[in-house]
Amino acid sequence: MHRIASFSDLKSTSANVALERALHVDSEFCLIPVGEWVLQDRYASVVESLVSWRRKNASSFFSPGDHSEASMKSYLRDKSIADSSRILFLVAEQEGFRAVGHLGLSQAVPGYGAELDNVMRGVEDLKPDLMRQATLKLLGWAHENVPGRRFWLRVRGDNHRALRFYQSLGFTVAWMSRLDDQGKSGVSEVRMEIDVRSANRSRGRNRPTI
Numbered sequence: 307m308h309r310i311a312s313f314s315d316l317k318s319t320s321a322n323v324a325l326e327r328a329l330h331v332d333s334e335f336c337l338i339p340v341g342e343w344v345l346q347d348r349y350a351s352v353v354e355s356l357v358s359w360r361r362k363n364a365s366s367f368f369s370p371g372d373h374s375e376a377s378m379k380s381y382l383r384d385k386s387i388a389d390s391s392r393i394l395f396l397v398a399e400q401e402g403f404r405a406v407g408h409l410g411l412s413q414a415v416p417g418y419g420a421e422l423d424n425v426m427r428g429v430e431d432l433k434p435d436l437m438r439q440a441t442l443k444l445l446g447w448a449h450e451n452v453p454g455r456r457f458w459l460r461v462r463g464d465n466h467r468a469l470r471f472y473q474s475l476g477f478t479v480a481w482m483s484r485l486d487d488q489g490k491s492g493v494s495e496v497r498m499e500i501d502v503r504s505a506n507r508s509r510g511r512n513r514p515t516i
């Protein structure tokens with residue numbers, strides 16, 4: 307496991323510090339790094355949101371999971387925060403700390419890249435293009451801070467919305483494999499990759515910087 311200094315530095319125990327270290331997507335929204343602060347009782351509503359989004363979108367992901375608040379907290383503490391090659395960001399309004407989604411990186415290898423994972427739009431009523439701009443922001447940041455330029459992801463072959471979303475960003479299909487051996491007959495796993503230098507910034511009025 308590779309320790310990425312910038313990941314560890316961002317995982318704060320204080321929500322105020324996390325907000326100070328947030329990546330700004332635009333004048334309203336930012337990416338707040340998830341650290342120990344999220345486990346505090348006063349942020350229970352954030353964990354509740356994560357659980358309800360995951361339940362609502364269970365069929366979009368590979369592992370069903372049990373989706374309880376306790377299991378989400380265990381995941382955040384033991385898998386996400388504790389793993390120095392992994393980081394999760396909330397997509398949130400800067401004012402009021404309202405989370406509307408999340409996205410993250412895992413398996414980061416300095417000098418190479420990382421896996422884009424946990425991409426979730428939690429709220430349907432979002433300004434158009436927010437998830438796209440948030441993802442481009444994260445990739446641009448990761449390009450500088452992992453550092454690396456190769457990013458990949460895994461998506462279910464029947465998740466057409468996500469496939470279109472990633473294609474619009476410039477990800478291309480590297481390979482596909484059937485998941486029959488895991489008892490998920492008929493579903494394929496699609497691996498998509500991008501070299502961030504070719505990320506598609508052409509859509510949307512506010513072009514993010516990579």
Ligand SMILES: CC(C)(COP(=O)(O)OP(=O)(O)OC[C@H]1O[C@@H](n2cnc3c(N)ncnc32)[C@H](O)[C@@H]1OP(=O)(O)O)[C@@H](O)C(=O)NCCC(=O)NCCS
Pocket residue numbers: 363366367425426427428435436437438460461462465466467468470471474
């Ligand atoms: C995947 C996700 C992050 C995309 O973000 P988004 O803000 O919804 O993106 P968009 O609304 O721009 O939709 C992406 C594309 O899918 C299209 N789309 C919308 N609904 C669709 C549907 N039901 N079926 C197929 N395509 C659909 C959109 O028109 C758009 O295509 P376009 O760029 O050609 O116009 C979001 O839908 C989400 O969180 N889904 C649930 C969790 C998930 O699947 N995560 C990814 C796991 S790998």
